Amino acid sequence: xxxxxxxxxxxxxxxxxxxxxxxxxxxxxxxxxxxxxxxxxxxxxxxxxxxxxxxxxxxxxxxxxxxxxxxxxxxxxxxxxxxxxxxxxxxxxxxxxxxxxxxxxxxxxxxxxxxxxxxxxxxxxxxxxxxxxxxxxxxxxxxxxxxxxxxxxxxxxxxxxxxxxxxxxxxxxxxxxxxxxxxxxxxxxxxxxxxxxxxxxx
Amino acid sequence: xxxxxxxxxxxxxxxxxxxxxxxxxxxxxxxxxxxxxxxxxxxxxxxxxxxxxxxxxxxxxxxxxxxxxxxxxxxxxxxxxxxxxxxxxxxxxxxxxxxxxxxxxxxxxxxxxxxxxxxxxxxxxxxxxxxxxxxxxxxxxxxxxxxxxxxxxxxxxxxxxxxxxxxxxxxxxxxxxx
Numbered sequence: 001x002x003x004x005x006x007x008x009x010x011x012x013x014x015x016x017x018x019x020x021x022x023x024x025x026x027x028x029x030x031x032x033x034x035x036x037x038x039x040x041x042x043x044x045x046x047x048x049x050x051x052x053x054x055x056x057x058x059x060x061x062x063x064x065x066x067x068x069x070x071x072x073x074x075x076x077x078x079x080x081x082x083x084x085x086x087x088x089x090x091x092x093x094x095x096x097x098x099x100x101x102x103x104x105x106x107x108x109x110x111x112x113x114x115x116x117x118x119x120x121x122x123x124x125x126x127x128x129x130x131x132x133x134x135x136x137x138x139x140x141x142x143x144x145x146x147x148x149x150x151x152x153x154x155x156x157x158x159x160x161x162x163x164x165x166x167x168x169x170x171x172x173x174x175x176x177x178x179x180x181x182x183x184x185x186x187x188x189x190x191x192x193x194x195x196x197x198x199x200x201x202x
Numbered sequence: 203x204x205x206x207x208x209x210x211x212x213x214x215x216x217x218x219x220x221x222x223x224x225x226x227x228x229x230x231x232x233x234x235x236x237x238x239x240x241x242x243x244x245x246x247x248x249x250x251x252x253x254x255x256x257x258x259x260x261x262x263x264x265x266x267x268x269x270x271x272x273x274x275x276x277x278x279x280x281x282x283x284x285x286x287x288x289x290x291x292x293x294x295x296x297x298x299x300x301x302x303x304x305x306x307x308x309x310x311x312x313x314x315x316x317x318x319x320x321x322x323x324x325x326x327x328x329x330x331x332x333x334x335x336x337x338x339x340x341x342x343x344x345x346x347x348x349x350x351x352x353x354x355x356x357x358x359x360x361x362x363x364x365x366x367x368x369x370x371x372x373x374x375x376x377x378x379x380x
Contacts, residue, residue: 002353009262017269025268033264037256041249044343049245054223056241057234061227101212106219112248112347119348126351133356136344140300140337140360141367146208147332153311154328159319163205165328168374172333175370180363187355195354 044108051109055091064090078138078181079131081121088117092135099143111139127195130188137184141177145170248347255346259338263301272297272305289372291323295330296368300337300361307331322379330371334364 017026058064068089075082075089082088091114098107114135122129128136147169154162187193224234266272276293284290291313298306313327337360345353 001355001357002351005357006258006262009266012271013262013265013269015269016271016274017265020270020274022269026265029264029268030261033260034257036264037260038253040260041253041256044249044252045246047245048248049242052244052248053238053240053242054220057227057232057237058223059241060232060237061223061230063223063226098215101208101215103212103215106216108343109245111344112252115344115348116248122348126349128345128350128352128354128356132345132348132350133354133359136341136356137359137363139344140335140340141363142333142335144332146205146212147328148212149307150310150328150332153307153314154319154324157311157314157319157324159324161320164320164379165325165332166205168325168329168371168378169332171374172329172367172370176334176363176367179366180359183359183362184355187359190355193355193358195352 047105048109048112051106052113055094055110055113058090059087067093078134081129081131082118083121086117086121088114088121088131091117096138096143099139100145102144102146102148107139111135124195129195130184133188134181134184137180138177141180142173143177251349252343252346255342256339259342263305263338267298267302267305272301289323289326291317292326292330292368292372295327296364299331299334299368300364303336303339306336322375325379326371326375329375330368333371334367337361337364 013026014023017023055064058067064087065085068087069085071089071093072084075092076084079089079092091110095107095110095114098104098110115132118129118132118135119125121131146166150165150169151162154165191197224238227234227237272294275297276290279293280290283293295306295309295313298309310327310331314324317323317327319325319328337357341353341357341360345356
């Protein structure tokens, strides 16, 4: 899937860039984005280390297992393939909590940790599991309760009531989240998206 | 009121985490410093592992943006969406949102400044921005960290959520502010 999307993006960019007479800008964007990606990834090193360190303390003290067992009944329906009390349950919960509070500096490292925990249950390295797809979809919907960035932009633009958008944002997020989870749950049963699709073909 | 409670909670959450977890660890006999360092070791490898995935996605998105694809696609889709009462001004934002966080922030900020922060359009733009994440970025970072190349139904589900979020944002904003 991503093979085609990615190819389409690159081809479209070059063709449209040519038509629009912006081919130099396309070249520059390719080079700049490549360096920018490394800057972003390296910027994660510190916070990643901080949260992995804290999570390790939580694991060694049994706190993660405790959290995983407590949350299992809630997450069981969303992640039926994750065993009860598995560390992934705890790290996913911490990621979701951090997302809701708008703590993106903590949410991303905790989400990556959750993916690493889910990867321990993956029989096919390189292929996403159902649980991974569900968890990713939850993270692509913005879970934060207070859209702080937008309130800031509204306030600096001189809004009389910058917080007015909180209600509509939460309502729209809930719709997106529900639709995303429903889509994941339906599509994971379709053979076209099966994890073992294409195996043994070559 | 509610906003204040959540604001306070957000401000205290990280310091509380950073204190409570090591304290609990000590109480359970964990050598907290040694544990922390042991866990933190993984930070570098994880960040490095993400690089190829992030380069692939960000380069493709960057090229598309620079080529003017978003503007062209907006103009192309406009006649169709106008019939569905989709506000044309929001279209570039809707197309940009799943692709680029900084790109869509730029569009929102401009929309808010041009139309006014308390206008229906300004609030709609802010709601649309705030109600979803940058799908392709999240995909590259989260799946890249564990070396997932076959993403299966995840992209499609993420994009469905993006479409629903923009339609919901338009609907709720018209109900609340129009």
